[in-house]
Amino acid sequence: xxxxxxxxxxxxxxxxxxxxxxxxxxxxxxxxxxxxxxxxxxxxxxxxxxxxxxxxxxxxxxxxxxxxxxxxxxxxxxxxxxxxxxxxxxxxxxxxxxxxxxxxxxxxxxxxxxxxxxxxxxxxxxxxxxxxxxxxxxxxxxxxxxxxxxxxxxxxxxxxxxxx
Numbered sequence: 194x195x196x197x198x199x200x201x202x203x204x205x206x207x208x209x210x211x212x213x214x215x216x217x218x219x220x221x222x223x224x225x226x227x228x229x230x231x232x233x234x235x236x237x238x239x240x241x242x243x244x245x246x247x248x249x250x251x252x253x254x255x256x257x258x259x260x261x262x263x264x265x266x267x268x269x270x271x272x273x274x275x276x277x278x279x280x281x282x283x284x285x286x287x288x289x290x291x292x293x294x295x296x297x298x299x300x301x302x303x304x305x306x307x308x309x310x311x312x313x314x315x316x317x318x319x320x321x322x323x324x325x326x327x328x329x330x331x332x333x334x335x336x337x338x339x340x341x342x343x344x345x346x347x348x349x350x351x352x353x354x355x356x357x
Contacts, residue, residue, distance in 0.1 A: 196245040196305055200354065205252060208350045209343065210235075215263075217252065219243050224251050226258075226267050236263065245305060246296075253295035256344040279319075286311065286324040294331035295344045302351035 198219045205217045214229065215236040224247055227237045238255055241247035254268065262268040270288070277285060293309055300307035309328050311321050340348065 194304065194355070196303070198240070198243045198245055198248055201245060201248045201252075204350050204354055205238075205248075205347070208346055213263075213343075215255065217248060219248060226251070226255065226263075228264050228266050246308065249299045249303075249305070250292065250296050250310070252347060253292040253299060253344070256295055256341050256347060257292055282311070282319065286321075286327070290324070290327045290331050293328045294335055295340060297328065297332050298335065298340060298344065298348055299351055302348045303355040 202217045202219065210216055213236070214234075215238065217238045217240065219240045220243055221239040221241060223239075224241045225239045227239065229236045238251050240251045255263070258268045262270075289310075289312075297307045297309075299305075309321065309325050311319065311324060335344075339345065
C-alpha cells in the first residue's frame with residue numbers, strides 16, 4: 194500500500210478540522226504546532242517534509258495536548274535540536290513516551306511500520322532500549338484502558354480508511 198500524506202491530511206481534516214479549527218500542513222523543514230493567533234482562525238500542525246511518519250507523530254502530540262496547551266505554540270514545550278547531551282536526551286525521551294505510544298497505535302491502525310524515534314543522531318553509543326520498552330509499556334497501558342479521546346477517534350478513522 195502507498196501511504197500518502199495527502200490521505201493523512203484528508204482523514205485528519207474530516208475528523209477534526211471543523212470541531213477543533215485545526216488543520217494539518219506538510220512540506221515544512223521542521224515540525225511545529227502554531228496556535229491560532231486569535232479566535233476564528235485555525236491552528237496549524239506543520240509536519241516535516243512530506244514524511245507520513247512525521248504527520249502521524251505530530252498528530253499524536255496534538256491528540257495528547259489539552260485545551261490550554263493547544264492555545265500555545267508548540268503546546269508550550271521546549272524543543273532541543275538533535276545535538277542533545279545524555280541528560281537532555283533522557284528528558285526528551287521521558288516526554289516522548291506517550292506521544293510515541295499513540296503514534297504506534299496510529300501506525301497499527303493504518304498498517305504503517307512504527308519506528309520509535311530518539312530524534313538525536315549526534316549522541317554516540319546511545320542505547321534506546323529502555324525508551325522503546327517504555328513506549329511499549331505505555332502503548333499496552335493505553336490499550337488496556339483507553340487512549341486519549343482524540344487519539345481514539347483518529348485510530349478509528351485510520352482503520353476505516355486503511356483497513357477497508
